[in-house]
Amino acid sequence: MSIAGVDIDLFSTAVLEEPWAAYAALRERGPAVYLDRYGVWAIPRYDExxxxxxxxxxxxxAPVPALEPERPDMEAARHSILGSDPPRHTTLRAVLSEQLSPRALRTLRADIETQADAVVAGLVERGTYDAVQDLARRFPVEVVARLVGLPEDAREPLLALADAAFxxxxxxxxxxQASWSRLPEIGGYIAQVMTRETIAPGSWGAAVYAAADRGDISEPDAIQMMNAFIVAGMDTTVNSIGSAIWLLAERPDTWAALREDPSLVRSAYEEALRYESPVSFFCRGVTRPTEVGGVQLDAGDRVMLLFGAANRDERHYADADRFDVRRNPLDHVAFGGGIHGCAGQGLARIEGPAVLGALVRHVEFLELAGEPSRHLNNAVRGLERLPIATRTS
Incomplete structure (x- = not known):
């Protein structure tokens, strides 16, 4: 089976804002579609x-799941935990296995839910606010920064640095190109703010340095993991919370159903992850000749796994373009999967429902108070602004 290349630009402004038609066209085209413009195979269907x-x-x-891994600006990201395979990946991932275990995360749940309730209650008193700037970008940063052990007065640059890296x-x-000037700031931030001396004792950051001191990982590996905290620690949660609130604010009947049955909160968050996948893609390098849905790939080829397209694949999800809080799609690929599945997904699945649950408890009427605006990024998808109005009964 042979599939001719297509000239779809997945990184044009129009597609970054609304990718769904392009994704549908790629899914219709085949299980692997060669993008002439970028010399990469797009993988748009769920099963593949x-x-x-x-x-x-x-x-x-390896060396990094980016579109063009050999570019000079990718040097710092090469062979990080995101861009490594076993046995190196196994060693790096094991450093935080205790902190990210289900048992450890369960002990955090009550505290995170209490924090979310306090933040939401304060915003509801205002009536109208920006659910992205005041909530989705505030709450996860506070939670993760505290767990990593960052000083409170040094947390403001985190999202901007992560955005530049993605x-x-x-x-x-x-x-x-606009992000290149910010990349050196990541190294500077780690050197100034994320050191043994500044990281809080007992934190995740302290656990990384302790592993280096024991010889479990090297000192450069410890720095790479600190880098990963900045780059991959918050964006998925930030963008998924913002998207979930937007989707619910646009659907009064759905919001009413959530209020009537709060047990749907977790399902609603999973559906938001599926419907508005916060990470658009990661790439992989093909190591050996293989066949994908009848399409021959050669060693050295590059594939782009389109998470957003896969999560809207009608072959896997019935009525895939409909937001349905009762769907509970726990098999979505918004967090990736396999050994590279998002290490922080357990934490995200506490934070997201904690925010939605607090809104359900405090807010009877949730509606847009202005036009939302999209934040453009090559690899992650989310909103820049989301004016909403909330009212209690």
């Missing part, structure tokens, strides 16, 4: 994305 995520021997994350996962377009 799901399978590739679980075959790191054929589809390698932009570079795409092509060298205007978004990436």
């Amino acid at each position: 994305v799901f399978a590739m995520l679980r075959d790191h021997q054929t589809f390698s994350s 932009n570079t996962f795409g092509p060298a377009n205007e978004l990436t």
Whole structure:
């Protein structure tokens, strides 16, 4: 089976704002579609994305899961925990296995829910606020920064630095070029703020340095993991919370159903992750000749796993373009999968429902108070502004 290439630009402003028609066209075209513009195979369907995520021997994350891993600006990201395979990946991931275990996360749940309730209650008193700037970007940063052990007065740059890093996962377009000047700030931030002396004792950051002191990982590996805290620690949660609130504010009947049955909160959050996938793609390198849905791939080829397209694949999800809080799609690929599945997904699945649950308890009427605006990034999808109005009974 042979599939001709197409000239779809997944990184144009129009597609970054609304990718769904392009994704549908790629899914219709085939299980693997060659993008002439970028010299990469787009993988738009669920089954193939799901399978590739679980075959790191054929589809390698090394040296970095970006579109153009050999670019000079990717140097700092190469062979990080995101861009490594076993045995190195196993060693790095094990450093935080205790802190990210289900048992450890369960002990955090009550505290996170209490924090979310306090933040939401304060905003509801205002009546009208920006659910992205005042809530979605505030709450996860506070939670993760505290767990990592960052000083309170040094948390403000985190999201801007993460945004710049994720932009570079795409092509060298205007978004990436505008981010290049910020990349050195990540190293500077780690050197000044995320040191042994400044990281809080007992924190996740302290656990990383303790592993380096024991010789479990090298000192450069410890710095790479601090880098990963900045780059990959918050964006998924920030953007998924913002998207979930937007989707619910646009759907009064759905909000009423959630108020009537709060047990749907967790399902609603999972559906928001599926419907508005916060990470658009990660790439892999093909290590050996293989066939994907009848399409022959060669060693050295590059594949782009389109998480957003896979999560809207009508072959896997009935009525995939409908937001349905009763769907509970726990098999979505918004967190990736396999050995590279998002290490922080357990925490995100506490934070997101904690915010939605607090809104359900405090807010009877949730509605838009202005036009939302999209935040453009090559690799992550979310909102820049979301004016909403909330009223109690």
